[in-house]
Amino acid sequence: MAHLKIIVNGYAKKRPGYELASPNTVLIFDGTQKILVDPGANKRLLLKGLKKEHLKPRDIDVVLLTHYHLDHILNIRLFPEHDIYDGDTINRADKIIGYSGNIPRTNIKVIPTPGHAYEHCSFLVQTAQGKVVIAGDVFWWSEREKQKTDRKSLLKKKDPYVKNKADLLQSRKRLLAAADHIIPGHGKMFKVEK
Ligand SMILES: [Zn+2]
Numbered sequence: 001m002a003h004l005k006i007i008v009n010g011y012a013k014k015r016p017g018y019e020l021a022s023p024n025t026v027l028i029f030d031g032t033q034k035i036l037v038d039p040g041a042n043k044r045l046l047l048k049g050l051k052k053e054h055l056k057p058r059d060i061d062v063v064l065l066t067h068y069h070l071d072h073i074l075n076i077r078l079f080p081e082h083d084i085y086d087g088d089t090i091n092r093a094d095k096i097i098g099y100s101g102n103i104p105r106t107n108i109k110v111i112p113t114p115g116h117a118y119e120h121c122s123f124l125v126q127t128a129q130g131k132v133v134i135a136g137d138v139f140w141w142s143e144r145e146k147q148k149t150d151r152k153s154l155l156k157k158k159d160p161y162v163k164n165k166a167d168l169l170q171s172r173k174r175l176l177a178a179a180d181h182i183i184p185g186h187g188k189m190f191k192v193e194k
Pocket residue numbers: 067069116117137161
């Protein structure tokens with residue numbers, strides 16, 4: 001069974017004329033592998049979070065991305081030699097390798113979750129606490145919003161960056177059916193009401 005830890009708390013803050021945002025960055029320990037999901041855009045917080053785990057970027061085995069928004073991916077600069085995964089492709093420098101289902105050599109399941117972004121995917125991890133889904137921006141909140149996690153509020157939550165509303169709704173339903181706990185892109189982890 002894997003275990004995981006949020007090593008950077010995701011945030012999205014409005015400022016006059018700009019926003020400050022970096023996602024929840026999750027470290028998964030699966031067997032001997034250390035897997036980092038959404039390294040984000042805040043270098044200082046990422047290095048600090050890794051250091052707390054006595055890790056440096058080179059100690060990470062694999063980097064996973066939920067989608068291509070820059071606030072989720074800028075820190076891949078710290079992992080130039082690493083395999084970088086999205087929902088169906090592994091990039092190793094200029095080499096491109098397709099895959100499907102699970103992250104190879106792990107029990108991490110990839111769930112396609114388009115809507116917020118076309119390429120968006122989520123990662124399901126079986127832990128001692130149950131099924132935890134790293135949902136990226138299928139669900140996210142800015143700091144000013146109250147994080148309502150009843151099913152109705154979750155399904156109708158507006159996303160100013162949505163690409164396809166119908167797809168996003170389906171993706172949200174898919175994750176609520178699959179997960180015991182959800183880690184959103186920005187905001188706090190929450191338990192799924194059953
Ligand atoms: Zn996004």
